[in-house]
Amino acid sequence: MSKRTQRKSMGYIKKDYIRTRTMPGSWYLSSYRFKFNITHFKPFQDKLKERKLVGLQCSSCNRVFFPPRLICGKCFVKPDRWVDLRETGRVATFTITYLKDLETGEVSERPVVLVQQDGSDTTYTAQLSPDVDYKDTYIGMPVKVHWAEEPTGGLMDIQFYDLVEDNSKDLELRKD
Amino acid sequence: MQKVGIVGFYQVKLLSDANYGRYEMIFEAVRGALDKAGLKKKDITTVISCTNDYYDGRTISNAFAVEAGGAYLADESKVEMDGAHALLYGMMRILSGNHKLAVIWAGSMASCFPYHSARLFETDPIWERPSAYVNDITAAGFQMRAYMEKYGVSVEEMAKVVVKNRRNASKNLLALEEAQNPNLTVKDVLDSEIYADPVTELMVAQPCDGIAAILLAPEKQALKITDKPVWITGVGYNQDAYYLGDKDLSESKSMRLAAKMAYEAAGITDPIKEINVAEIFEAYAHEELILKEALGFAEKGKGAFLNSEIDGELPINPSGGALGGNPPCGTGLIRIIEATKQITGEANGYQVEGVKKALATGQIGMCAQNNIVYILEGGN
Numbered sequence: 001m002s003k004r005t006q007r008k009s010m011g012y013i014k015k016d017y018i019r020t021r022t023m024p025g026s027w028y029l030s031s032y033r034f035k036f037n038i039t040h041f042k043p044f045q046d047k048l049k050e051r052k053l054v055g056l057q058c059s060s061c062n063r064v065f066f067p068p069r070l071i072c073g074k075c076f077v078k079p080d081r082w083v084d085l086r087e088t089g090r091v092a093t094f095t096i097t098y099l100k101d102l103e104t105g106e107v108s109e110r111p112v113v114l115v116q117q118d119g120s121d122t123t124y125t126a127q128l129s130p131d132v133d134y135k136d137t138y139i140g141m142p143v144k145v146h147w148a149e150e151p152t153g154g155l156m157d158i159q160f161y162d163l164v165e166d167n168s169k170d171l172e173l174r175k176d
Numbered sequence: 177m178q179k180v181g182i183v184g185f186y187q188v189k190l191l192s193d194a195n196y197g198r199y200e201m202i203f204e205a206v207r208g209a210l211d212k213a214g215l216k217k218k219d220i221t222t223v224i225s226c227t228n229d230y231y232d233g234r235t236i237s238n239a240f241a242v243e244a245g246g247a248y249l250a251d252e253s254k255v256e257m258d259g260a261h262a263l264l265y266g267m268m269r270i271l272s273g274n275h276k277l278a279v280i281w282a283g284s285m286a287s288c289f290p291y292h293s294a295r296l297f298e299t300d301p302i303w304e305r306p307s308a309y310v311n312d313i314t315a316a317g318f319q320m321r322a323y324m325e326k327y328g329v330s331v332e333e334m335a336k337v338v339v340k341n342r343r344n345a346s347k348n349l350l351a352l353e354e355a356q357n358p359n360l361t362v363k364d365v366l367d368s369e370i371y372a373d374p375v376t377e378l379m380v381a382q383p384c385d386g387i388a389a390i391l392l393a394p395e396k397q398a399l400k401i402t403d404k405p406v407w408i409t410g411v412g413y414n415q416d417a418y419y420l421g422d423k424d425l426s427e428s429k430s431m432r433l434a435a436k437m438a439y440e441a442a443g444i445t446d447p448i449k450e451i452n453v454a455e456i457f458e459a460y461a462h463e464e465l466i467l468k469e470a471l472g473f474a475e476k477g478k479g480a481f482l483n484s485e486i487d488g489e490l491p492i493n494p495s496g497g498a499l500g501g502n503p504p505c506g507t508g509l510i511r512i513i514e515a516t517k518q519i520t521g522e523a524n525g526y527q528v529e530g531v532k533k534a535l536a537t538g539q540i541g542m543c544a545q546n547n548i549v550y551i552l553e554g555g556n
Binding site: 025065069073092095097098112124126 | 234302317321
């Protein structure tokens with residue numbers, strides 16, 4: 001390309017587009033149906049109705065998934081062994097979100113946690129009880145499932161996690 | 177392996193709210209790259225674009241950018257990941273032996289949509305979305321906390337990364353103006369608005385408007401087009417588990433494996449000694465430390481102790497990195513352009529002396545789920 005046309009093509013950009021008009025718009029689908037296999041997760045859902053937790057264990061690498069996963073990525077097989085889990089767990093990591101109420105403008109601090117259920121190898125995204133002061137959250141904090149009043153067999157049956165008393169000394173030190 | 181060379185590149189100035197449209201921005205980048213290399217539309221044999229339907233507000237979002245991207249009646253397809261992944265696709269097209277010039281363009285306009293809200297839809301609709309509000313910032317909060325706790329790294333170390341990168345960005349004319357700050361202090365970073373504790377506003381790479389383009393050519397053509405080609409001598413890429421709960425957030429396994437693959441291809445045995453400069457895509461301050469460790473530049477948890485200033489032991493992100501402006505989809509490609517500039521000596525104001533081998537990375541996904549590494553070398 002000659003230098004002249006080169007200058008022309010680049011100059012065109014800088015000169016012509018000094019002002020832009022913005023078109024307000026929205027782009028959403030009014031609905032979407034996420035489908036997933038419930039046959040595979042049926043034991044998990046049945047147990048939730050009884051206020052019990054189960055994890056799915058990969059019979060090849062023995063990792064226990066909670067919440068259950070359809071596939072173990074490492075072994076590339078479907079995990080198929082259900083193992084009972086306790087209601088307790090520990091906070092693996094957490095962050096604090098600051099959500100603004102659009103009407104009142106009030107900011108509410110909410111801890112969002114990843115909980116490792118005792119007996120499982122993976123963590124679950126969850127919330128803490130509203131009674132817990134967000135400043136008291138720490139890694140390793142022992143927590144316990146707070147069940148919904150009427151479990152329906154869905155993940156929302158685990159309403160949030162309650163704090164349980166921490167007896168271990170080293171964790172108490174860390175908290176300070 | 178046949179050599180693939182970078183023969184031209186162009187990056188538009190990053191803006192937080194650009195006063196021109198997306199078409200023109202794409203045109204400026206691609207036309208600019210062609211002009212820089214002294215080529216014409218008819219020289220283009222394949223075009224790889226990199227945008228995202230969600231970010232562009234329409235489905236099959238490459239369809240609208242055909243003319244602007246130089247793909248009119250040409251061989252074109254799209255990568256909906258990071259620009260660095262688009263470069264990989266372009267490289268494969270060249271290596272197939274059927275193409276003489278590949279145009280790769282990537283980027284988006286974050287001023288048109290709420291970027292962090294859009295990333296809410298990245299989480300799993302069944303197992304994650306119902307239980308808590310998790311977007312990329314929340315996930316970064318999880319990761320930063322896990323890293324700090326595991327290795328006893330203080331939040332000040334994260335702030336130091338921000339101070340370094342935003343100071344470096346102030347010398348880079350193409351970086352985002354809002355991100356450039358030569359006088360930033362650790363206190364300023366920690367006192368800025370808190371997003372998801374411990375992540376503060378200044379620790380987040382600000383999404384902005386920008387497009388970048390790179391031209392690739394096989395060895396023979398590359399030498400005809402330019403006397404200063406930059407060769408891709410190694411590339412490695414790796415994907416980690418999708419669910420946040422399924423991986424160890426305090427390290428980056430995918431980057432470690434990607435780096436291993438790239439080093440093997442480029443014949444690098446001691447990365448810290450052999451690589452002269454690194455451009456790392458850090459969407460959040462802590463990612464620079466985690467990725468630095470995964471790349472083998474420091475031991476786990478010791479990333480903060482490696483001097484990464486422009487005149488340091490291993491300069492990292494002399495251009496300011498993603499903290500100097502993060503156009504969605506384009507940032508990885510910009511990292512490769514910056515590494516290329518360091519080799520050709522075009523990094524005005526932030527040039528590292530005597531660069532022979534440079535490293536650039538790209539990433540996509542929450543907590544840098546998918547990582548890609550390039551090793552670039554100069555010389556004919």
